[in-house]
Amino acid sequence: KNGMLDETLEYIVLMKRSGHAVPAFAVAQFLRIAGDAGKAVEIYALLKEKGIEVQHEAVAVMLDYCARHSDSMLARDVEKDARAENITFNTQVYDALLKVYAGDCNSDASKIFKEMQDRGHTISDGLCVGLLARCAEGKFLSFADEIVTYVR
Numbered sequence: 001k002n003g004m005l006d007e008t009l010e011y012i013v014l015m016k017r018s019g020h021a022v023p024a025f026a027v028a029q030f031l032r033i034a035g036d037a038g039k040a041v042e043i044y045a046l047l048k049e050k051g052i053e054v055q056h057e058a059v060a061v062m063l064d065y066c067a068r069h070s071d072s073m074l075a076r077d078v079e080k081d082a083r084a085e086n087i088t089f090n091t092q093v094y095d096a097l098l099k100v101y102a103g104d105c106n107s108d109a110s111k112i113f114k115e116m117q118d119r120g121h122t123i124s125d126g127l128c129v130g131l132l133a134r135c136a137e138g139k140f141l142s143f144a145d146e147i148v149t150y151v152r
Contacts (some may be wrong), residue, residue: 004137005034008101013050028057035065041074048081056090063096072104090119098123102131105140113146123150 008030023097027047034043040072044062047054056064059082066075079097082089089097101109116123123131128151135144 005039006039009043009046009050009053010023010144012047012052016050017051022052024053024055024057027052027054028061031058031061031065036063037042041063044078054063054081054085055088056087056093059087060090060092061095063093063100067103069097069105070100070103072100072106075100088115090118091116094121095127097136098127098131102134102143103138104138105138105143107142109140109143110146113150117150125151 012022012027012030015121031040031043031047034040040062042053048060059078060076063075064066066072066078077096082093094112096115097112098109100106101112132144135141135147
């Protein structure tokens with residue numbers, strides 16, 4: 001929070017090079033702070049470039065950033081990277097993906113919603129309302145219908 005993102009990145013890279021485990025929570029918090037500073041995209045790319053492992057916590061942070069900034073292109077890239085790394089998606093990851101894809105009227109929202117349910121995850125009432133609002137804004141009626149059917 002003190003504007004020392006570059007220095008923090010150097011320490012994370014040094015930890016990895018020294019053979020120390022870089023805590024997943026630390027990477028996620030680093031990305032959250034980078035997002036607050038408007039540098040999430042840049043820092044995410046640098047972490048990947050430096051070979052720093054990004055776990056589901058950090059993926060959730062990035063996808064939440066994408067949802068807040070309506071950046072579906074970045075969300076697709078983060079999702080693709082996570083799947084390539086065989087990262088297990090948790091409810092936070094699915095929630096953020098649904099927010100981004102519903103807001104973008106992306107048909108992948110249906111695929112993600114089905115996958116989420118198939119893996120035993122549920123969505124909260126609050127998320128249902130939020131998704132319906134996003135669908136209404138973009139007139140994404142087919143996905144809105146899936147949400148309503150789910151709630152019934």
